[in-house]
Amino acid sequence: MFYREAGQFKTSYNADQAIFTITQDKFFVGAFLLIAFGVVPFFINDYWANAILIHVLVYALAGLGLNILTGYCGQVSLGTGGFMAVGAYASYKLTTSFPELNFIVAILLSGGITACVGVIFGLPSLRIKGFYLAVATLAAQFFLVWLFNKVGWFFNYSPTGMIVSPPREVFGFLVTGPEASPAVRYLFCLSVVTVFALAAKNIVRGRVGRSWMAIRDMDIAAELIGIRPLEAKLTAFAVSSFYVGVAGALYFNVWLGSAEPTEAFDIFQSFFVLFIVIIGGLGSILGSFLGAAFMVLVPITLKTIMVDGMGFAVGAAKHVEVMLLGSLIIFFLIVEPHGLARLWQILKEKLRKWPFPY
Amino acid sequence: MAYERKIGDTILAVDQISLAFGGVKALSNISFSVREHEIFAIIGPNGAGKSSMLNCINGFYHPQEGTITFKGNTRRQVRPSEAAREGIARTFQNIALFSGMTTLDNIMTGRNTKMNKGIFWQALRYGPAEKEEMEHRAVVEKVIDFLEIEAIRKTAVGTLPYGLQKRVELGRALAAEPDLLLLDEPMAGMNLEEKQDMCRFILDVNDEFGTTIVLIEHDMGVVMDISDRVVVLDYGKKLAEGTPDEVRTNQDVIDAYLGVSHDDDEE
Numbered sequence: 210m211f212y213r214e215a216g217q218f219k220t221s222y223n224a225d226q227a228i229f230t231i232t233q234d235k236f237f238v239g240a241f242l243l244i245a246f247g248v249v250p251f252f253i254n255d256y257w258a259n260a261i262l263i264h265v266l267v268y269a270l271a272g273l274g275l276n277i278l279t280g281y282c283g284q285v286s287l288g289t290g291g292f293m294a295v296g297a298y299a300s301y302k303l304t305t306s307f308p309e310l311n312f313i314v315a316i317l318l319s320g321g322i323t324a325c326v327g328v329i330f331g332l333p334s335l336r337i338k339g340f341y342l343a344v345a346t347l348a349a350q351f352f353l354v355w356l357f358n359k360v361g362w363f364f365n366y367s368p369t370g371m372i373v374s375p376p377r378e379v380f381g382f383l384v385t386g387p388e389a390s391p392a393v394r395y396l397f398c399l400s401v402v403t404v405f406a407l408a409a410k411n412i413v414r415g416r417v418g419r420s421w422m423a424i425r426d427m428d429i430a431a432e433l434i435g436i437r438p439l440e441a442k443l444t445a446f447a448v449s450s451f452y453v454g455v456a457g458a459l460y461f462n463v464w465l466g467s468a469e470p471t472e473a474f475d476i477f478q479s480f481f482v483l484f485i486v487i488i489g490g491l492g493s494i495l496g497s498f499l500g501a502a503f504m505v506l507v508p509i510t511l512k513t514i515m516v517d518g519m520g521f522a523v524g525a526a527k528h529v530e531v532m533l534l535g536s537l538i539i540f541f542l543i544v545e546p547h548g549l550a551r552l553w554q555i556l557k558e559k560l561r562k563w564p565f566p567y
Numbered sequence: 568m569a570y571e572r573k574i575g576d577t578i579l580a581v582d583q584i585s586l587a588f589g590g591v592k593a594l595s596n597i598s599f600s601v602r603e604h605e606i607f608a609i610i611g612p613n614g615a616g617k618s619s620m621l622n623c624i625n626g627f628y629h630p631q632e633g634t635i636t637f638k639g640n641t642r643r644q645v646r647p648s649e650a651a652r653e654g655i656a657r658t659f660q661n662i663a664l665f666s667g668m669t670t671l672d673n674i675m676t677g678r679n680t681k682m683n684k685g686i687f688w689q690a691l692r693y694g695p696a697e698k699e700e701m702e703h704r705a706v707v708e709k710v711i712d713f714l715e716i717e718a719i720r721k722t723a724v725g726t727l728p729y730g731l732q733k734r735v736e737l738g739r740a741l742a743a744e745p746d747l748l749l750l751d752e753p754m755a756g757m758n759l760e761e762k763q764d765m766c767r768f769i770l771d772v773n774d775e776f777g778t779t780i781v782l783i784e785h786d787m788g789v790v791m792d793i794s795d796r797v798v799v800l801d802y803g804k805k806l807a808e809g810t811p812d813e814v815r816t817n818q819d820v821i822d823a824y825l826g827v828s829h830d831d832d833e834e
Contacts, residue, residue, distance in 0.1 A: 222704040223697065411692035415700060416682040418689075423665050423676050430663035433625060434743060435651030435680035444686060492667065 212560040228410055245399060250392040258391030259464070265498075265505045266398040267460045272485040272497035273402075273409050274452025279483070280491035281413055282445035283425030284334050285342055288349035290478030292450050294470055295323040295353060296457030298363050301372045304385075304462070305365060312377040312384060316401070316462075320455040326353075327450020334442050350479055357470040373467040385462045394463050401459065405452060410494050412448065421445050422492070453482075488541060490548025499549040503541075508534055574795070575603030577636075578779050579624065579747055584633035586619055586803075593619040594630065594803045601747070606773055606780045608790045610814075611800035612823060617783045618660060620800065621749045624781070625657055626650040638746065652680050656745035658736045660752045660783075666725035670735050673724055674710055677742030678703045710738050713775075714768060730761040737768060741776075748772065750782040754789060762786065766793055791815065799823070 212233050219225040229235045253262065271293060278284050299319035303310060330349040334342050357363050364372045376386030383389040384397045412418050420441045423431035432438055461468045468474070481504065489500020511533055515526040545552045559566075579601040586594040594616045601607045609617045622628040624635060626645040634641050637653060645653075656677070665673050682703060688696040711717055714734050719727060724735055733753065740748055753769065754762045766789060772778050784790050790797060791811040799806040799814055801823040807814050814820055 222701050222708070226700070226704070408690035411696075412686065412689050415689040415692065415696060416679055416684065417686050419668070419672055419676045420679055422668050422672070423679075426665035426667050427663050429627075430659065430665070431676075432647045433627060433651060433657060433663075434677055434739065435648050436676075437646075437648045448686065 212557070212563075214561070226414065228414075242403070246396070250396055253392050253395055255391050258395045260509060261506065262395050263398050263464050265501050266395075266402045267456055267464050268482065268485055268505060269498045269501035270402050270405060270459065271453050271456035271482045272489060272501050273406060273494065274449045274454075274456060275482050275486045276489075276491065276493070276497045277409060277413070277421070277452065278445050278449035279486055280493065280496070281418060281425060282421040282442060282449075284331070284442060284445060285339060286346040286449070287343050287476070287479045287483065288330060288346035288353075289453055289482040290474045290476060291350040291353035292323050292327055292453040293457030293460060293478060294357055294474035295326050295450075296320060296454030297461035297468055297474070298357050298372065298470075299323065299454065300458035300462055301365075301374065302363065304375055304377055308375070312379050312462075315377075316455055316458045319458045320451040323454020323457065324447040324451040327446045327453070328443050331443055331446030331450075334446065335439055347476075350476055354470045354474055357474075369469075371467050371469045372461070374462040374465075377462070385466070387466065389463075398459055398463055401455065405455065406494060406498075409452070413494065417441075417444060417448075425492075484538065488538060488548055490550030493548065493550035495553065496548050496550030499553065503549060507537060574605050577601070578603045578638060579781070580636040581620075581624070582634045582636065584620070584623055584630045584635065586616075586623060586628055586630040592803050594623070594800075596633070597800070597803075597805050598633075599798045599805065599808055601779060601781055603779055604773065604777050605795040606769070606782065606793055608794035608797045609781065609783050609800060610785075610787070610790055610797060611806075614802070615800040616803040617800055618751055619803075621657065621751055621781070621783065624650075624747075625655045625749060651743065654743075654746035655749065656740035656743045656747070657749035658733070658740050658751060658753060660755065662729070662732045662736055664724045664732055664736055664739070666723070668724065669721050670716060670724055670727070670738075671707065671711070671720045673735055674707045674738045674742045675703065677739040678707060680743060706744075707742055710741050713741070713771070714738050730757055730764075733757070733761075733765065734768070737765075737772075741772060741778075744776070745778060748778050748780045750780060750784075752783050752785065754784060754786055762789065769793060 214231045217232055219230070224230070229238055249262070271289060275286060275289050278286050296319045299322040300315055303315040303318055304312070330346060333345040337345060358370065364370055374385045376383055376388060378384065379397060382393045384394055413421070420431065420436045423434070423436055424438060424441045428438060431441070457474070461473070465473065485500035485504050486497065487500070488503055489498070490496025508530055511530045512526055515521040515529060516523055521529070541549065545555075577600045581600065582598050584594055584597045585592070597620065609620055611617050619628060623630045626647040626649065629644040634643050637655065640653070665676065668676070682699055684696040684699050688694065711720060714737065716731065716734055716738065719731060724732060727735065737753065750769070754765050757765065769780060769782070770793060773780055782794070794811060796809060797811055797814045798808040799817070799820045806819045806823055807817040809817075
């Protein structure tokens, strides 16, 4: 009843192509951002920051990256964990080799380095498609993790093979290291993710995004109307890897604080991010956030209910949790194969007509 | 209709094109030329090599012999994306739209080659990229008006009926403002009304934008009505070329269509 666009007219193409065309949407998103930026930091504690908010934000960013590649450009990748490792190790090398370097610059540079690596591993996509490409990107996953495990230069020859994030400041606030406050770390992640999500939305609704989607939907036709497949696929790999690299850098520096490649960046990371993208909705920016929230929050909620509410033993709860999560994933995919983002869209359509659907 | 049509110089010259897939000769020694602003039809029975001919012109197939001259550039092989940038647009026999995108996005994609703001401007959006986007949106809206598909602007093309999809595909080709428009069976599978609409669009495109059109069509009534000149292919060979009237009375063409055995018309 209240979610209506009746009477909202567009007088320019620009207004017609805005991200949120409906006034209620603008209001809702504005309020959401206001709360996220203005209210949450005052109430945040270590548990909320680490277990939930930063966790969701980092995976949402990685999901955005993979969604650009898989959802928008149609190139399946199983190398996300490896690319996150590149971002993490690049940021580690940058922050330890150049202590004076601004942390934001370091993060962006590690994204750039990951983009270059992504382009190299994206080259096979020019010849192979679909499942075969997925297998080719698996090579990236295993090779990169092996590399970071074996070559001492990457972890500064530390005897444990671990990398530990040095304390770094942004605008005078400590964002990494054990002393950093949860509110600052949360705000930093939130700002990065907000800016990157906006940039991603802008890219996918512009020329570059359309060329990606054209390649995804019908590559031959795309080529015949003048889109160069090489250019489109490699930019998709570059932008996607950039996002994943930044996500990896945040994951290591801001969230974990220390990491070890075989555990932090293994193949399950790749699958986890792929699940986020598929459950959230391929080809949807919002979907990356919904998927990340789903994949992170559902296990935590299930665990809390079972352990604290019903008195299960932790080990047993873990098993039940995995089973329940699996069945929930299957349930949602059967209800809506296009992911949570599509469910949300359908809900909005219904809401527009509610309570008089005819 | 009393408008003046100025048929200009040759815009596309196909010279001695031969194309073979292994032992199968799809085209052998085909030559013809298309003049600026004309509507040129390629006809022939099934398997005559019509679609292969179009595929050679826009670079999707690479002929083994012969050359194609477009706007003064002579070449044998070209990448499809480069041909598109030179000003050749086409539609497909089986619709090849980007089914996950809206009508508007599909037609906007047709203008991709005209846009050049880099990815950083795109990510920023505000400023140059937005300005560019709006300029091209205005052109696309003209195409949408022209094809009378305003109502389906924001509809995903996968959900549209066949006739409209064909129209959107024409729109995508037109959005590129091509000098040469290749239409592969634009009226296949349409009912009479849709065919009339499509004929009207083709004639209007030719008339208003001066676009040269090369089309393949099986509906002889349509071909004879709207085209200026016709070339007839059969089994990869050229049977005849000329105005519709000349072609209609050509004995080889009649034989090919009415099915005289091929051994008999060897000269």
